[in-house]
Amino acid sequence: MSLDLQKLASFAKEQGFIYPGSELYEGIGGIYDYGPLGVELKRRIADLWWRAMVQLHENIVGLDAAILMHPRVWEASGHVEAFHDPLVDNKVSKKRYRVDTLIEEYAQRLEERAHKEVEKKLRKAGLPPEKAKEEVEKHKDYQRAQSLRARLAEAMAKKDWPALTALLEEEKIPCPESGSTEWTPVRQFNLMFSTHLGAVAEEAQEIYLRPETAQGIFVDFPLVLKTARLKVPFGIAQIGKAFRNEIVARQFIFRMREFEQMEMQFFVPPGTEGQWYEYWKEKRLRWHQHLGLRPEYLRFKDHEHLAHYARAATDIEFAFPFGFREIEGIHSRTDYDLSRHAQFSGKKLEYYDESQGRSYVPYVIETSAGLDRLVLAHLSHGYSEELAPTAEGGQELRTVLKLHPLLAPIQVAVFPLIRKEDFVQKARALYEELRFYFLTAYEEKDSIGRRYRRYDAKGTPFAITIDGQTLEDETVTIRDRDTLQQIRLPMAQVRAYLAEKFDVAQWLRTL
């Protein structure tokens, strides 16, 4: 775990995987661009996800919903409420809190204190505990707690942040950490990006860029159900961009403001969600493993605090250079989303189950993977510096990106051993042919060893060299990126050899 992010970011930039966004203009925080190699890596990951989910399951269909959705969608989903937190910083402890939880917790402490004191008092006076409620309600701390709650509720309802600032000040609410009562003004943080629908400024309506792709699936659920002739259990899969105004976007492309999700919502009869949850947990872990992420780099992390709509939730975590972090979430979401949309839209979002002879709102198992996080996972997992033999018989460091062959941005490189006309001609001819089938590169500059190393760093799994012997018997060498071993093959068999190495169907069978 010695690889630091700085170095990886630098490597990714230099090789053309990932660039800082808008670098020409000093950059823009938390935004990154995918360069020539990065875009290949990313779309290969996405493609293999799509094949594993949609192509391989007759009961999973694809969808590409719009980024812009009706504003009511985000009220129904709970995002408008959840993503607009008023926050405040304590000037002494430098800690940041949500104002509502800060005040609520303080009120709770006051109440507890009131209860304790009353209990003590009653015991001393030998009075029966039945008097407790009455006594507590008379207690000044209890009364203060109630008044705090009332003022909090009123200010929250009106989104009156200055009133909350005043409340903190007047009531001398202390910081749980430092006890300090010095606060910055209350500010609202909006985690959703807003924009305007409608070209005429005055008539434009404020809408949001989606903070997650899932809602597109729920909103289109009835249409998909009607047009795709599906029966539960079935799934809807989608890959697309989502946007969040993260307070701090950090750790390279791990947390970005514009990111891409690969989500699948699986609709099941209520009562069967448990087994499907287990099914998808296992299925998704396998997919990651089969793309080359070693088992010890992956783990499940169950959520301890479940969201109100969730039955169960777990994350698949990957060992990034900065620790184990989520790359995919598998959630049992009950019928919460569909029910909310039914409620907000006034339409029925039910499924008629012939086997049960009744209609119901299906339960949902969600698998939600972060595409950019997977790119980062494969880059950091594959990056390695190791000793390799040199021409002089010594050892030297080589940088190699050990990507799974199916993810390689350049699948095969073709080199003439030396830059002489007959070598070059043969190599060019092979390149011209192979490119119809594979992402192929041709390179004749520099010494052969140097070219091997250059493509090692790009993650190219195979390098083919045309040498003196090729001119005599039409055989070439194929070098393996990871083992450095070479085999010699008739040129006519190269395509078949590579086709087998890059056989997606074969890979899908292993899932």
Add this chain to the structure above:
RNA sequence: GCGGGAGUAGCUCAGCCGGUAGAGCAUCAGCCUUCCAAGCUGAGGGUCGCGGGUUCGAAUCCCGUCUCCCGCUCCA
């Protein structure tokens, strides 16, 4: 937002106490090379983050500002 660090060529960096920019790698052109990078020749590339000040003169000193990185806070 707070605290810390940093901004000089695509990358990694040098440039001491101020005298109008350098190295290695990379890139391009050519030479040389018969299997694991850093041989040869030549070329391109930098308003030294930006603005202001001090000075005869600033990458170098002072002030301001922006951006990036790390930590904290946040993360349905």
